[in-house]
Amino acid sequence: MDHLTTARMLMAFSLGFHIIFASISMVMPFLMAWAYHRYLKTGDELDMKLCKAWMKGSAILFATGAVSGTTLSFQLGLLWPTFMEHAGPIFGMPFSLEGAAFFLEAIFLGLFLYGWGRLKPKTHLLCGIMVGVCGLASGILVVAANGWMNAPTGFDWVNGQAENIHPWKAMFNPAWPMQAIHMLVAAFQATTMAAIGLHAFGLLKGHNAPFHRRALLYLAPVFVGASLIQPMMGDLSAKAVAHRQPEKLAAMEAHFETEAWAPLLIGGIPNEETGEVSFGIKIPGGLSFLAFGNPSKEVTGLNAFPEEERPPVLIPHLAFQTMVGLGMLMVLLSGFWIWSAWKKVDLLENRRWLWTQVALFPIGFIALEAGWIVTEVGRQPWIIYRVMRTADAVTPVPGLGWSLLMIVLLYSTLGFISFSLLWKLFQKESHPETTS
Amino acid sequence: MIVTSTFIFLVVALAAYVLFGGADFGGGLLEASLPGKPELQKKLQHTLAPVWEANHVWLIAVVVILFVGFPKAYAGISTLLFFPVSLGLLGIILRGSFFTFRKYDPDPQPRMGLYSLLFRVSSALTPSCFGFIIAGLLHEFPRLDPEMPPSFPELYLLPWFNPMGLFCAIFINALFGYLASVFFWGELDSVEEKDLIRKRILLFFLASFVSGALVLLCGWLGHLVSAERVRSLVQLEVQVLAFGGIIWMYLALRNGKRWQARFAAGMQTLAILVGWVNVMVPNVLRYQDGMHLSLQDAASPRITLIWLNIGLCIVLSLVLPLLILLYRVFNHPTNQA
Numbered sequence: 001m002d003h004l005t006t007a008r009m010l011m012a013f014s015l016g017f018h019i020i021f022a023s024i025s026m027v028m029p030f031l032m033a034w035a036y037h038r039y040l041k042t043g044d045e046l047d048m049k050l051c052k053a054w055m056k057g058s059a060i061l062f063a064t065g066a067v068s069g070t071t072l073s074f075q076l077g078l079l080w081p082t083f084m085e086h087a088g089p090i091f092g093m094p095f096s097l098e099g100a101a102f103f104l105e106a107i108f109l110g111l112f113l114y115g116w117g118r119l120k121p122k123t124h125l126l127c128g129i130m131v132g133v134c135g136l137a138s139g140i141l142v143v144a145a146n147g148w149m150n151a152p153t154g155f156d157w158v159n160g161q162a163e164n165i166h167p168w169k170a171m172f173n174p175a176w177p178m179q180a181i182h183m184l185v186a187a188f189q190a191t192t193m194a195a196i197g198l199h200a201f202g203l204l205k206g207h208n209a210p211f212h213r214r215a216l217l218y219l220a221p222v223f224v225g226a227s228l229i230q231p232m233m234g235d236l237s238a239k240a241v242a243h244r245q246p247e248k249l250a251a252m253e254a255h256f257e258t259e260a261w262a263p264l265l266i267g268g269i270p271n272e273e274t275g276e277v278s279f280g281i282k283i284p285g286g287l288s289f290l291a292f293g294n295p296s297k298e299v300t301g302l303n304a305f306p307e308e309e310r311p312p313v314l315i316p317h318l319a320f321q322t323m324v325g326l327g328m329l330m331v332l333l334s335g336f337w338i339w340s341a342w343k344k345v346d347l348l349e350n351r352r353w354l355w356t357q358v359a360l361f362p363i364g365f366i367a368l369e370a371g372w373i374v375t376e377v378g379r380q381p382w383i384i385y386r387v388m389r390t391a392d393a394v395t396p397v398p399g400l401g402w403s404l405l406m407i408v409l410l411y412s413t414l415g416f417i418s419f420s421l422l423w424k425l426f427q428k429e430s431h432p433e434t435t436s
Numbered sequence: 437m438i439v440t441s442t443f444i445f446l447v448v449a450l451a452a453y454v455l456f457g458g459a460d461f462g463g464g465l466l467e468a469s470l471p472g473k474p475e476l477q478k479k480l481q482h483t484l485a486p487v488w489e490a491n492h493v494w495l496i497a498v499v500v501i502l503f504v505g506f507p508k509a510y511a512g513i514s515t516l517l518f519f520p521v522s523l524g525l526l527g528i529i530l531r532g533s534f535f536t537f538r539k540y541d542p543d544p545q546p547r548m549g550l551y552s553l554l555f556r557v558s559s560a561l562t563p564s565c566f567g568f569i570i571a572g573l574l575h576e577f578p579r580l581d582p583e584m585p586p587s588f589p590e591l592y593l594l595p596w597f598n599p600m601g602l603f604c605a606i607f608i609n610a611l612f613g614y615l616a617s618v619f620f621w622g623e624l625d626s627v628e629e630k631d632l633i634r635k636r637i638l639l640f641f642l643a644s645f646v647s648g649a650l651v652l653l654c655g656w657l658g659h660l661v662s663a664e665r666v667r668s669l670v671q672l673e674v675q676v677l678a679f680g681g682i683i684w685m686y687l688a689l690r691n692g693k694r695w696q697a698r699f700a701a702g703m704q705t706l707a708i709l710v711g712w713v714n715v716m717v718p719n720v721l722r723y724q725d726g727m728h729l730s731l732q733d734a735a736s737p738r739i740t741l742i743w744l745n746i747g748l749c750i751v752l753s754l755v756l757p758l759l760i761l762l763y764r765v766f767n768h769p770t771n772q773a
Contacts, residue, residue: 068529088503102493110490397592410526
């Protein structure tokens, strides 16, 4: 593996690891607070038990998210010093605010996790809600920085230097809103889908059925809401990409030739050398319609761009197909949840349905990771779109392979321990005799 | 002016990290220095638990101010001190993770030894790396000349992996252990436990004193610090504060005044930090060709610095009251987690 690829793999692995924990940190506080709110309102001990079980599980994941997030803020400089040297003054604003949100999140988290019996219940509840609010703010702000890399604004690039810098213009770059909403909804989808799978398993095992039923009662509506909103967000995101980064759209869709009535490709294995696609199904005019709302509109193909400015095709295409496919599967699952509520059918009594939820528990996170692969690989060869190449930003320090090996081993071990502890906690907390 | 105020914010964030994060790191070393005292170790863990994450977010503040306010310094440090920074991160990841695993494992006993070992080793690893980074920043680096490139060790290892780096690493660990002991002493009620921790305070103080003296000796022998700076008024003042703090500490410990002891340790630590900053500025990175990277050269354009300063004022006004609330809620043994 060459130096640049090693650096990219290192960054990808670190980001891919962190994003799981960051997403859970954004979503779980709201669910914990909701359960706590219900307890304060009704006095139902089951809600309190649920809140504490979620809280303890999340505490492990929060810590792993916090340390991997801290590491990322350094890795940007360690791996891409030239990028940070030039980009720091431009897109520093969202990073500074993200740091502040992270700080507040850590404070509220300390108060929520250890504030039982020391804070008034309403103050305590507010702290729980604020953990979620700050987590969301943190996520939104960090996506602003990534949005800027896709749609760099707020400066003039003159002779390899940034001039006329406007930090706010950079922060409010046009890619930010859609990317942020798409990501947030995905975090809710992924986290609730995984939690549904976990509680469905608990229900199947027959331990403390009321506990798991209550959990699923809270999780399912959030999952359904997020899964139904997401296709609209995805569609708007794709339209935005079509306007701003046509080569990324072309890579996502393995669209090589510029043409009107551009077909939508479902599946398929693209060959970057020959520009041909095997095994795909093409829907005529589909891509033109999705990108521009008009089936006869011309869509620019990859061959219209200089070879050295084209992104890789195979990885973004497969990742995009995975994301869309799993997104559609989640819409289908949501349809079943809605149907059951409408027809008053108790899906939680259906073991086949519960096993399906268990089997599909990681699909939200797989879709989320696939989405980030599309965003990042689809922007290549640029680290700042059409301004700075990734190859020009990489560190000159040799021996990155060792860092990659270290991070892979470390994060794999931590991930394994985190989730096995979560599993043990889950078994203990969901046992009917466990007292809160 | 705006560069100076940004630099002051950077030093304030660094000071907060050294005090709060430092006491937190020192907790690992203190825990290791209490073998056969599981009850006391447990109390120490409970004292750290609610605040450890907030203590370490100061590091994020430092790094954000550095890359937004002084991006060339951030890029230079990240490249030239790649290895100690990377190893320090390894320590941060291991420490936070294993502290939490130990706390939330529903059946920790079979793995307690491993959790504690990794927590304690990583608690010493990161401060050691801070020591190496400090030594590296005082060193003069060769230039990355494409025609006559310096060797790998010359550029990436020797500037920090040297006797001065080793003594700095020991010094930072001892200082953090000292901070943790002073803080923990104030959390205890039992006379016997207080006596034991008082001995640790003395131990860590002596270790800091000896290693600190060796650092100064290395700096002097290696001509890393200019004689003019060493003789400056600021340096004289910080030395008076650092040494004067010992008397204050002694009186506070004798009279059982926990807040006075903490302020004395804080004052000594801040004096050391200011002393280091005083010998560093106006340069942040030094090169063998004499073309050092100064704060002014490393700073972002004015517009970025103005907004960064405004943002930091707003953030601090939000964060500080909440931090005070956090510490107040958990500031006594009866209120520990």
